[in-house]
Amino acid sequence: MASERIERRLTAILAADIAGYSRLVEADEEGTLSQWKALWGTVIEPKIKEHRGRIVRVIGDGILAEFASVIDAVRCAVEVQRGMAEHNAKAPQDKRIEFRVGINFGELIIEDGDFWGDGVNIVARLEALAHPGGICVSGRVQEDTQGKLEIAFDDIGEQHLKNIARPVRVYRVRFDEVTKSTPALPLPSGRNGLGLGRGLDI
């Protein structure tokens, strides 16, 4: 039967897009593009690679990346958000490019290198619930990373996500806690994330 040939895989997915992208582009098209390129080359792509992620899709101002490990995905997201905050600290408020990030894991259907399935829909909704500079994760991500990463989460309750039948428990990464506990987070030698997460999310 044809359905036997569908490739399925358990994977962690990270969705990210730029908060207020249209506003940024409208205000300064060339400046936004050049900032985006700088962030992409110095923060986003290197961090995804460092945490063994793979970029699955880039659509306009959004990306979808996969990770074999949910711990790698969460670490990557935290470091991307820190890196972007560091970059933004030098830019004026209205020129800042900030990511909203969502993370989930589950079984996806893989076709021609792209992903389909509930897991993709859920992660896009999680991302939309994140504050600019913040990260939202599903309950199972929180469950499987708690105690394994020095990250605190705020439970924002069960959410009814668009086009998803069952409610999904959603958690926000608490960035002040991440900052406090930085020494326990494995970081590449020669770098540190101290003070980068402040004010990223509530």
Place this chain on the structure above:
Amino acid sequence: MASERIERRLTAILAADIAGYSRLVEADEEGTLSQWKALWGTVIEPKIKEHRGRIVRVIGDGILAEFASVIDAVRCAVEVQRGMAEHNAKAPQDKRIEFRVGINFGELIIEDGDFWGDGVNIVARLEALAHPGGICVSGRVQEDTQGKLEIAFDDIGEQHLKNIARPVRVYRVRFDEVTKSTPALPLPSGRNGLGLGRGLDI
């Protein structure tokens, strides 16, 4: 840091062991061994291979197998239990080799090809909750396979599993439902599972 080098992977795990193994061996050592070898060669190993699983560990009368897809893992378990039931139908009651099966998915630590982590502990506990010939799965397995497989589950509630801090919701595969809905389960051509699942589990 050393913790950065740990290999972690999201994976579906299936644990199975023989119900009443000691009793079987005590009653008929040689007969049990020869039956086990027959089941292994004709049902267990071929089914795991067919569903793209990999046997991680064989300890005495138990096995641990991994699957990239939780749907493959559940399909495999259902077909193994059917195959074993078919084999057992020809054997006297006291000579039947029956598997208890547990299925879970989550992030595991991989070291020298073997697996470690909460996920392994949970799946061993799920297996212990299964009836002989039956399958128990965690809530997230039920959640991610419901509507994707023609299998009915019975909710047996939140269980406090040994050495696992948080309670785990547990479901049993309902085998009479599996049997009824066989035509919708993709089966390899030339085979069918009609009538094999009757009486396997409540």
